[in-house]
Amino acid sequence: MQRRGGWLAQAPRITLLLMVAPVLAGLAGTLAPAFGIVPMPDAPPGLAAFRQLADWPGTAEAARLSVTTGVAATVLSLAITLLVVAALQGTRAFTLLLRLLSPLLSVPHAAVALGMAFLIAPSGWIIRAFSPWATGWTAPPDLLTLNDPMGLALIAGLVAKEVPFLLLMVLAALPQTDAPRRMMVAATLGYGQTAAWAYGVLPAVYRQIRLPVYAVLAYSMTAVEMALILGPTLPHSLAVQITLWMMDPSLAQRGTAAAAALLQLGLVGAALLGWRGCEMVARRLLTCLATAGARGAQLDAVLRPAAAVLAGLVVAAVGLGLAGLAVWSLAGLWSFPDAWPDTLTLKTWTRAAPDLAEAGGMTLTLAMLATLVAVTLTLACLEAEARHGLRPTSRALWLLYLPLIVPQVAFLPGLQFLALVTAIEGTPLAVAAAHLVFVLPYVFLSLAPPYRAWDTRIATAAAALGAGPERIFWQLRLPMLLRPVLTAAAVGIAVSVGQYLPTLLIGGGRVVTLTTEAVALSSGGNRRIIGTYAILQMALPALAFAAAVALPALAFRHRRGMQVAA
Amino acid sequence: MTGLHLTDLRVTRGGSTLVALDTTVARGEVLTIMGPSGSGKSTALAAIIGTLAPAFSLQGSIALDGVDVTHLPTRARRIGLLFQDDVLFPHLSVGGNLAFALPASVKGGKARRAAIDAALDQAGLHGFAARDPATLSGGQRARIALMRTLLASPRALLLDEPFSRLDADLRARIRSFVLTRVREEGLPVILVTHDADDARAAGGRIVSPLGQPLPIRPQSVVGKTGSIG
Numbered sequence: 001m002q003r004r005g006g007w008l009a010q011a012p013r014i015t016l017l018l019m020v021a022p023v024l025a026g027l028a029g030t031l032a033p034a035f036g037i038v039p040m041p042d043a044p045p046g047l048a049a050f051r052q053l054a055d056w057p058g059t060a061e062a063a064r065l066s067v068t069t070g071v072a073a074t075v076l077s078l079a080i081t082l083l084v085v086a087a088l089q090g091t092r093a094f095t096l097l098l099r100l101l102s103p104l105l106s107v108p109h110a111a112v113a114l115g116m117a118f119l120i121a122p123s124g125w126i127i128r129a130f131s132p133w134a135t136g137w138t139a140p141p142d143l144l145t146l147n148d149p150m151g152l153a154l155i156a157g158l159v160a161k162e163v164p165f166l167l168l169m170v171l172a173a174l175p176q177t178d179a180p181r182r183m184m185v186a187a188t189l190g191y192g193q194t195a196a197w198a199y200g201v202l203p204a205v206y207r208q209i210r211l212p213v214y215a216v217l218a219y220s221m222t223a224v225e226m227a228l229i230l231g232p233t234l235p236h237s238l239a240v241q242i243t244l245w246m247m248d249p250s251l252a253q254r255g256t257a258a259a260a261a262l263l264q265l266g267l268v269g270a271a272l273l274g275w276r277g278c279e280m281v282a283r284r285l286l287t288c289l290a291t292a293g294a295r296g297a298q299l300d301a302v303l304r305p306a307a308a309v310l311a312g313l314v315v316a317a318v319g320l321g322l323a324g325l326a327v328w329s330l331a332g333l334w335s336f337p338d339a340w341p342d343t344l345t346l347k348t349w350t351r352a353a354p355d356l357a358e359a360g361g362m363t364l365t366l367a368m369l370a371t372l373v374a375v376t377l378t379l380a381c382l383e384a385e386a387r388h389g390l391r392p393t394s395r396a397l398w399l400l401y402l403p404l405i406v407p408q409v410a411f412l413p414g415l416q417f418l419a420l421v422t423a424i425e426g427t428p429l430a431v432a433a434a435h436l437v438f439v440l441p442y443v444f445l446s447l448a449p450p451y452r453a454w455d456t457r458i459a460t461a462a463a464a465l466g467a468g469p470e471r472i473f474w475q476l477r478l479p480m481l482l483r484p485v486l487t488a489a490a491v492g493i494a495v496s497v498g499q500y501l502p503t504l505l506i507g508g509g510r511v512v513t514l515t516t517e518a519v520a521l522s523s524g525g526n527r528r529i530i531g532t533y534a535i536l537q538m539a540l541p542a543l544a545f546a547a548a549v550a551l552p553a554l555a556f557r558h559r560r561g562m563q564v565a566a
Numbered sequence: 567m568t569g570l571h572l573t574d575l576r577v578t579r580g581g582s583t584l585v586a587l588d589t590t591v592a593r594g595e596v597l598t599i600m601g602p603s604g605s606g607k608s609t610a611l612a613a614i615i616g617t618l619a620p621a622f623s624l625q626g627s628i629a630l631d632g633v634d635v636t637h638l639p640t641r642a643r644r645i646g647l648l649f650q651d652d653v654l655f656p657h658l659s660v661g662g663n664l665a666f667a668l669p670a671s672v673k674g675g676k677a678r679r680a681a682i683d684a685a686l687d688q689a690g691l692h693g694f695a696a697r698d699p700a701t702l703s704g705g706q707r708a709r710i711a712l713m714r715t716l717l718a719s720p721r722a723l724l725l726d727e728p729f730s731r732l733d734a735d736l737r738a739r740i741r742s743f744v745l746t747r748v749r750e751e752g753l754p755v756i757l758v759t760h761d762a763d764d765a766r767a768a769g770g771r772i773v774s775p776l777g778q779p780l781p782i783r784p785q786s787v788v789g790k791t792g793s794i795g
Contacts, residue, residue, distance in 0.1 A: 389620060457653050460617055463640035464647035465667040465718040475666065479657045560700035561656030 009388050011380035016399050022437045023406050029414025034258035049255035058235030065237040069151040070221025073158035080310045081166040086197035087307040100315045105164040106541040108498030110515050111534040113229040115321020116157045120145045123336050125324050131337035140336055147233050154231040158220045160317045173208035194303045195296030215404040218268050222407035225500040225519045238264050239409045265410040329531030348528040363513040370435040371492035374443040382451040403437045408501045416505040426508035434502035443492045450484035486548035494541035567632035568593055570722045570754040574626035577613050585610040586776045591754035596770035598757045606775035607758045616640040630721050646720030648728040652711035654699040661695030667717040685713040705736045712744050725757045
């Protein structure tokens with residue numbers, strides 16, 4: 001009993017170590033080849049790797065793309081999210097939007113990007129819808145709507161994926177801000193809704209969503225699978241170029257890749273610092289505006305429709321994109337410019353079934369493994385917190401976000417190097433362990449609030465009846481928290497299913513999942529097959545979330561006190 | 567040495583004394599700790615059942631039937647607790663709630679079911695074992711909560727304003743049900759309340775959290791103030 005308690009008390013440390021150690025080890029493993037400390041064919045000891053990077057003609061442009069697409073996508077995502085909450089909260093449109101947007105959160109990045117590509121490609125649904133009656137085109141036009149050199153398609157894809165995430169983060173932060181009373185005070189003083197929210201609630205909300213925003217910025221600057229599908233190609237954005245160098249089988253580009261990974265890390269660090277500076281300026285500006293006394297009562301008339309249109313565009317882009325994937329996977333003959341295929345058939349699905357089953361099985365195995373470990377560790381952490389009266393520090397929260405803010409492309413090359421050295425590269429177990437680094441933070445962030453909010457009088461009542469901590473945990477706390485535990489597990493599965501870069505690099509190309517396969521197929525252009533992979537990739541997390549709702553409802557169907565307040 | 571002994575029990579926080587009790591509650595006796603909210607009532611209660619937050623410091627001792635329980639965890643103290651709300655476990659049936667409290671020493675499904683049915687009968691809730699606690703009335707829930715507490719065979723009982731959430735006519739009935747049952751069990755009982763009616767109905771000594779005896783005021787006066795409040 002004593003020993004066990006001792007282990008449990010260590011759970012938070014073990015968990016943090018499991019998240020932080022791979023990041024640090026990975027960064028070290030990236031540094032070593034870049035400086036030739038571990039010599040690579042293209043990188044003898046010294047700064048040769050950096051010289052090669054400097055000599056590569058695309059470096060400046062690739063780095064510029066990383067910054068412009070990343071910052072633009074983050075600014076747009078944050079602006080749309082804040083505008084939607086500020087202008088629309090409390091309206092019926094807002095409730096509807098939430099219903100539509102929250103399921104989109106679990107759609108993997110690759111599926112969103114593939115759906116978006118089907119939508120905006122020269123032969124995609126949008127152009128088909130206007131052809132030939134409006135455009136006169138009878139063949140797909142020669143337009144760079146996809147993979148455009150400015151990265152506009154990539155920015156659109158990133159925004160569509162990040163708005164649902166940021167929206168959920170804002171909604172989670174709102175209850176701790178006393179928003180309704182602040183809004184009421186501002187309204188009685190004559191402020192319009194948007195202005196009231198911006199002046200009264202935004203500062204409190206932003207403090208809580210700062211880390212998620214940083215994660216979005218770091219992710220958007222270094223997105224690999226979305227950039228492979230939607231982004232520029234001449235040159236690629238820096239993260240994609242690093243991945244391509246890393247995957248070179250001859251190892252001839254490893255040193256350059258490592259040097260580029262350090263450049264990427266520096267870019268993200270600089271962007272985060274710049275962002276922090278802008279935060280301070282924005283705060284000053286907001287204070288000035290708020291104290292100027294402008295009520296902004298007329299703003300709502302403009303901002304409300306604008307917010308509704310922007311949010312509608314996000315929903316439509318993802319929703320129609322996914323619908324497009326589904327239709328393509330069932331399409332028989334579908335020639336341009338028809339908006340609908342001539343025939344629908346299951347032929348693609350039956351032909352792809354064996355490969356789909358294999359990749360799907362591997363995807364699910366990895367997801368289950370990583371999620372099981374993540375949920376167990378999270379429960380151990382939270383239970384240790386409850387039993388030993390530990391308080392989470394803000395430093396621990398930063399460490400939790402570390403794997404989400406340090407770009408994957410900066411530390412995964414090092415981890416791959418370590419995996420190669422220890423000969424575990426290419427094994428499913430190593431891939432699952434790499435997934436765990438990213439699954440764990442999300443599972444923890446999802447489960448911690450409901451776990452901490454559990455009514456501790458239940459525990460006191462049970463202890464007064466003679467129940468020990470084990471019994472309270474297994475018979476009371478865990479069953480009562482079944483729904484949030486399963487929801488956290490579904491979040492974990494969604495995160496694992498969506499992982500591209502860790503699977504690719506740690507799996508050495510030998511661990512094939514729906515995600516790696518869908519992205520690999522995307523360059524080939526067989527839309528029907530791509531559709532099947534993307535739909536299945538999206539279906540796995542959706543099923544997990546459905547189970548998280550259905551199982552507790554079934555288990556507690558005779559317990560009114562366990563139902564979710566509608 | 568039967569009964570609940572509070573020997574020079576003091577709870578302090580940052581230099582100020584919140585609780586100072588030095589008394590013995592005999593079996594079958596009800597001691598009432600009364601005071602307005604914020605007066606240290608719930609601190610006294612937390613000290614006796616062992617859920618005091620680390621910010622508080624505790625001196626003195628708590629002994630139950632001659633056994634010092636001051637440093638035992640809540641689960642080992644065998645002091646039953648009845649909350650302001652019933653705190654029934656929402657994911658278990660009524661019978662499941664009672665079974666949770668029944669000691670494991672009652673072995674065999676049949677024996678355990680019989681013990682639960684007997685408890686339900688005593689509460690006047692025959693055949694309620696399979697019911698969802700959420701479908702019970704306030705009075706029924708209060709009775710189940712008491713039976714759950716008693717099934718764990720406690721050696722003493724703490725009542726934390728257990729009647730304050732019930733409406734007036736139900737309150738008198740539940741109060742007399744609870745007080746009659748605990749007197750039958752012959753347990754030392756501490757009632758924590760801010761309500762003069764409850765304190766008077768308990769019929770025992772009344773003290774403040776700092777141990778000062780409070781006089782029981784004449785019924786008519788209490789009745790008047792009670793009706794104002």
